[in-house]
Amino acid sequence: MKYKLTIAFLLVSFTMLSQEKASVNYLNTPVVQVLLDFESKFNVKFSYNAKLIGEQLISLEAKQATLDELLFDIEALVDIKFTKETERYYTVQKIKNRSITDTQHLEKVVVKEYITSGISENNDDTSIILSPEKLGILPGLTEPDVLQSIQLLPxxxxxxxxxxxLFIRGGTPDQNLVLWDGIKMYNSGHFFGTISALNPYITQDIKLYKNGTKARYxxxxxxxxxITSDEDIPDKLTGSTGFNMTHTDGNLKVPLSNKxxxxxxxxxxIADIVDTETFRNLSKRVFQETKISEGNKVFEDDEVTTTKDLFFFNDFTVKAIVKPNENNTFLVSNLFTKNKLDYGFLIEDYDEASQDKLDIKNQGSSIKWNHGYSDDFNHEFSAYYSNYDFDYTGTNSITNEFNDRLNKQNRVEDLGFAFDTNYNLDEASTLGFGYQFSSNKVKYLLNFEDSESPEDNYNExxxxTNNNHGIYGDYKYYVLDKWLLNFGVRANYFSVVDKLFFEPRFQLETKLFSNLKFKSSVENLHQSVSEVIEFNTQDFGLENQIWVLSDGDEIPxxxxxxxxxxxxxDKAGWHLDVEGYYKDIDGLTSFTLGFDNIDDFFSKGKSKVFGLDVLIKKKIQNYRTWLSYSVMDNNFTFNTINNGEAFPGNSDITHHLTWSLTYEWKHFDVSLGWTMRTGIPYTKANGLIETSGDPVIDFEATNxxxxxxxxKLDxxxxxxxxxxxxxxxxxxxxxxxxxxYNQKNVLSRKYEIAKSTEDDGFVLREINKNSLGFTPNLVFRIDF
Known part of the structure; x- marks a missing residue:
């Protein structure tokens, strides 16, 4: 049935009417003349200062494109921005002093729209840019979630x-650098990662690098x-508000003057106020096989009473934008995110009470000053402060018998500043260089109090602190419509290990034929802070990873x-992007990954990843379809695991296929997406092995x-x-x-030794965590 629905949707989408479109072909044409032509073709009006727009020339070719798509292409070509005031009237503003590390483009369009409107390929480097304000509808999303939108990319x-x-080309989420207005994010999710903690309605651009990373990062x-939030000064008060079945939000953009x-x-x-089907389903997936879902039961037939049931999340941002003149821009950003959980249970038969309290906060501030000396030379000074605060307390007690308490804290304080300069040497060459300093203080505390056995108490x-000094340079050279060369080098000094690390980065693109482009990149990267598995709070079942600094030994x-x-x-509406890669990662440990069947608690290792990403896209008027496919071979090698032989990595997904379709008709947008992938590896258990003490699990080969x-279908x-x-x-x-179609997918599988309900013995218990079942959601928004 699910396949019939997909085919029917495809057939119907071809028969629907289309929006107003036009075909254009401009070669070295002044922008002002292009706008006049648009006014005639689309019956719209543009308001702009002709002197500020200048005599910029563009070359642009498109067949049966909407006005919004054409304006998006022009924004990618020249330093102007369009703002839609009404259905007919647009304002045009000049953007000054783009640096080499910002989005820059060749004069000819190679590829603009990557998979759908609002997602484009940056001709200036290998990054993909997502613009939530322009983002077309995506499968399963009624709102442009900042991080979920990225998951549609190969x-x-x-x-x-x-x-x-996000696991990107064999890397783990803690190996991704997530920035919000220059603030480093150490927790970017709400509700244990199910929802992005970054508000899409104030987000201007999201730039994703999977390879070919600029030396400034x-x-x-x-x-x-x-991620960059809005940096424009509006002409009038604007904003929006809305709600869905998990949360409500609002934002305001207030002009204090024209500067x-x-x-x-x-x-x-809204979960603590309104009970919705969406939140119930999310809760069921998140809390399954944890103390919260099980009620801290000892036996299956225990009757448990919930004494506390509190969970909520929120986030706030405040940003000041000051542009005193064309040559200076000042930005001050502030961010605060919070997740709070407080659950309590009581087993009346034993008078046993337990409680779990969790607070996760991430707050930060940044300041940025950009000064342009001329159209060819500018500098930027920026500074930031980021604070991540994790606090968990779990208690378990029986009146007049025992009172146990476990407390875990993890704090990260990160502050730094950077100075960047950018200079256009000539029409073909651009040079950028800079210096960065950051001081990263990481604290970890684990305290356990056992009232019955004080000798088991521990306090760790x-x-x-790691002080990081980074010096870097970027050089870009391009010959119009033929060559693009980016070369960068970065030198990092990490005080925590007292070592200097060099990181060359290289990227090359060349146009082989009119419709075919070759691309290649090489890079060497290092990381001094990462997350490790903390096993002492595994009974809680949530957030068992903590941030730690490298020490050169146990945490390399x-x-x-x-x-x-x-x-x-790229030709005739077809777009094919094929990219192969090889990644070698060294410095992994069993602390950072966690394994079920290891004898030695600590083991060092590395991984080798071979992969191929393929994207095929076709656009026919208002209909788009794209196929994203990835094949990957991710192998781990650890010195004391699996006899030192290679085995599949924890997140080794051999095949991953996503097929998406979108259709726009008048004021309606519809999207459908089907995802299929290989199941992840796990370590299978055969049973229990009896010993002189408690039994142990008999595991097969690692992963x-x-x-x-x-x-699934969304x-x-x-x-x-x-x-x-x-x-x-x-x-x-x-x-x-x-x-x-409510497919029951298994996300993970583990085993534990449980007490038998029939005798005093033990049994092996299989623990499966399943995916989200059929889940509806509804959104309503107002923009003004």
Missing amino acids: GVQSPTETASG GNRISAVID AAIMISGRRS SNVN VLRSFQVTSGFVF GARLPNYH VSATYAFNFSRSERWKGKLGVSFLNV
């Missing part, structure tokens, strides 16, 4: 089915997700070497088995409308359905 996977758990070895503005936003969950703590500095090479073909294949639809003829107030209604 090479990006989330085997945990969360927004923030350091101290992470997998990927870079650089200054302030932007504020806030979101909060560790505080360490991570190193990654990556080589990529591929081709891009020698695989979970069943994963597949659907979403939105309808946009105006509240009045003035079009000042706009609305949107949307609905989404995740896992339409």
